[in-house]
Amino acid sequence: MKLGKQILILFLCVIMMACTHVGNVRNTSIEYVIGVSLANLSEQWRLVLKNELEAEAAKYDSVRLVILDAAGDRKKQAADVERLMGFGVDLLIISPGDVEAMTPVISKVYEEIPVIVLDRVVEGFEYSLFIGPDNRLIGQQAGEVVLDLLQKNGTRNGAVLEIKTNSFANESRSEEFCRTISEAGIEHRSIYLADATRDCAEDFLLAHPELLEDISVIFAHNDYMAYGAYLALKKLNLTGIKLAGLDGFSGENGGLQMVENGIIDATVTCPTGGSEAVRYAIDIINKESGIPKQIILRSHKIRPGYVPSIYPADGGKTKQKRDMIRVGYAQIDEESNWRKASIESIQKAAKEFDVDLTVEFNVLSIEDQMEQVRKLIAEDMDVIVISPLVAEGWQDILEEAGKAQIPVLLVDRTVSIDEELYQSYIGADFEEEGRRCARWLLQNTSHQFQVSILELRGTEGASPTQGRKDGFESVISEYGTYQIVASECGDFNREGGAQIVRNYLRSHEWDIDAIYAHNDEMALGAIEVLKEYGIKPGIDVKIISVDGTADALTALKKGEINCVVECNPLLGPELMKAITDLMQGKELPLRIITDEIVFTEETPEELFRNRKY
Numbered sequence: 001m002k003l004g005k006q007i008l009i010l011f012l013c014v015i016m017m018a019c020t021h022v023g024n025v026r027n028t029s030i031e032y033v034i035g036v037s038l039a040n041l042s043e044q045w046r047l048v049l050k051n052e053l054e055a056e057a058a059k060y061d062s063v064r065l066v067i068l069d070a071a072g073d074r075k076k077q078a079a080d081v082e083r084l085m086g087f088g089v090d091l092l093i094i095s096p097g098d099v100e101a102m103t104p105v106i107s108k109v110y111e112e113i114p115v116i117v118l119d120r121v122v123e124g125f126e127y128s129l130f131i132g133p134d135n136r137l138i139g140q141q142a143g144e145v146v147l148d149l150l151q152k153n154g155t156r157n158g159a160v161l162e163i164k165t166n167s168f169a170n171e172s173r174s175e176e177f178c179r180t181i182s183e184a185g186i187e188h189r190s191i192y193l194a195d196a197t198r199d200c201a202e203d204f205l206l207a208h209p210e211l212l213e214d215i216s217v218i219f220a221h222n223d224y225m226a227y228g229a230y231l232a233l234k235k236l237n238l239t240g241i242k243l244a245g246l247d248g249f250s251g252e253n254g255g256l257q258m259v260e261n262g263i264i265d266a267t268v269t270c271p272t273g274g275s276e277a278v279r280y281a282i283d284i285i286n287k288e289s290g291i292p293k294q295i296i297l298r299s300h301k302i303r304p305g306y307v308p309s310i311y312p313a314d315g316g317k318t319k320q321k322r323d324m325i326r327v328g329y330a331q332i333d334e335e336s337n338w339r340k341a342s343i344e345s346i347q348k349a350a351k352e353f354d355v356d357l358t359v360e361f362n363v364l365s366i367e368d369q370m371e372q373v374r375k376l377i378a379e380d381m382d383v384i385v386i387s388p389l390v391a392e393g394w395q396d397i398l399e400e401a402g403k404a405q406i407p408v409l410l411v412d413r414t415v416s417i418d419e420e421l422y423q424s425y426i427g428a429d430f431e432e433e434g435r436r437c438a439r440w441l442l443q444n445t446s447h448q449f450q451v452s453i454l455e456l457r458g459t460e461g462a463s464p465t466q467g468r469k470d471g472f473e474s475v476i477s478e479y480g481t482y483q484i485v486a487s488e489c490g491d492f493n494r495e496g497g498a499q500i501v502r503n504y505l506r507s508h509e510w511d512i513d514a515i516y517a518h519n520d521e522m523a524l525g526a527i528e529v530l531k532e533y534g535i536k537p538g539i540d541v542k543i544i545s546v547d548g549t550a551d552a553l554t555a556l557k558k559g560e561i562n563c564v565v566e567c568n569p570l571l572g573p574e575l576m577k578a579i580t581d582l583m584q585g586k587e588l589p590l591r592i593i594t595d596e597i598v599f600t601e602e603t604p605e606e607l608f609r610n611r612k613y
């Protein structure tokens with residue numbers, strides 16, 4: 001054990017002994033010392049975060065937290081992190097203030113100990129785990145509750161006043177908020193406050209009552225500013241203006257109580273992730289398997305009488321408790337080695353978790369898959385798991401599952417509908433996979449010259465296809481010299497990839513600098529055809545692919561593929577853990593994003609060993 005940590009533990013024991021009375025001195029078998037760096041404690045949200053961290057840590061005798069408050073000063077936060085490292089902490093939990101400034105600080109710490117980042121994700125992936133809300137979704141949900149509040153007798157009247165501060169989270173939330181209400185044709189104005197506090201909001205509105213003319217709803221980026229607006233309206237004797245906030249904390253003076261007491265009319269919950277951070281910190285220190293890369297926490301729209309439609313997992317109350325959890329899995333036919341590995345991982349984990357798993361096969365179309373789901377609903381499963389072949393068309397059938405009170409989890413692929421219709425999505429961040437492919441291309445080709453790209457797209461309408469396309473384009477679009485000159489659907493299979501290259505060669509001289517394949521199978525099919533035409537894959541044309549299957553990594557080692565971005569199919573353990581948590585009544589994160597790496601010719605040999613697919 002590092003000397004620094006020994007001194008720290010001794011110090012903590014002395015403090016504890018001094019603070020506790022004889023007889024209830026707690027077991028001082030401290031095993032884990034977790035350093036916590038908070039951007040500030042002036043924001044209510046961070047105070048709640050600190051309380052949740054401490055409450056969760058108190059459940060474990062072996063855990064001690066050392067919490068430092070940077071008081072809003074980024075230089076101090078960097079110094080705090082250094083101090084915690086000097087104490088020899090086992091793991092760092094950090095809620096960064098200035099994300100840009102803290103990214104290199106976090107990367108440096110991550111070289112020595114695990115790091116959990118909270119609330120604001122840093123650039124890149126140099127950390128163990130990110131836990132935070134989906135700020136853009138929160139902004140959209142805030143827009144939706146405000147539109148509801150504007151609704152009177154079937155029409156929407158009046159304008160909206162948005163109260164915000166220039167904090168990191170506010171910006172992405174505000175963008176989506178403004179998009180949501182602007183799309184509904186609602187006029188709105190924004191005011192920026194120096195502090196995100198009740199008094200600041202109240203004083204500002206009392207000083208500028210003219211801002212409230214023709215306003216029907218005030219939306220504040222936290223419940224306390226909304227409360228300040230409430231107090232100002234009272235003093236100005238203004239009635240009829242509705243109030244919406246954010247955070248939705250429980251307990252005394254929390255946003256949920258404000259809604260209940262009629263002080264504000266609506267809020268959106270923004271969970272802090274403090275409890276999850278301590279639980280995952282212990283698992284990470286213990287080197288547990290199945291630790292995801294990102295956990296995106298669920299946020300709920302809260303209005304009087306509104307119950308989040310994510311029915312409690314123990315919706316099974318109406319079901320007789322069974323010895324084993326019965327899970328029905330509507331998967332996609334084995335179109336690739338990737339898929340085979342994915343199904344085997346889920347089957348293996350079901351056995352390990354003692355889950356009674358029924359896997360439906362023979363999916364050739366979305367209609368087949370929906371029939372499978374209806375069959376599983378009829379068989380009254382405890383949980384239904386779906387790998388949706390395509391992202392659209394799921395609203396009705398997920399509502400059917402909801403009516404039958406059967407929770408649904410999405411694994412591997414996701415859907416593009418109301419997030420309140422499923423419990424969680426476990427899988428990859430497809431846009432990030434696309435960005436990684438594009439970043440490799442930019443780093444390995446000359447920016448001066450035109451780079452012509454042939455894109456081999458996956459199954460039309462599938463979430464990995466759309467995400468990988470969007471992510472790749474979002475990066476190359478910043479450089480006018482990178483052009484996707486042809487893009488065709490290869491349906492994620494080898495023949496599909498081969499056919500696209502044949503088609504291109506039939507109507508063009510070969511003028512492609514790079515092939516971007518949405519999966520390995522299509523890349524491998526393309527390579528076969530290139531060789532038939534005497535074009536050297538990986539040399540005459542760069543080849544970038546996604547998945548990380550054995551055949552693709554073999555081709556990479558032969559220099560026939562230049563970059564393979566991993567898309568981890570081994571989701572079984574995370575899926576079964578989520579199902580177990582769900583059936584114990586826990587609310588699941590909105591998304592659980594898997595940890596993935598990028599393979600290139602520089603990748604160390606050991607990362608190619610013990611691959612399971």
Ligand code: GYE
Pocket residue numbers: 335336338339412413464492518519520521546547567
């Ligand atoms: O990339 C591909 C498979 O759904 C993420 O589907 C998965 C994709 C994977 O056909 O190989």
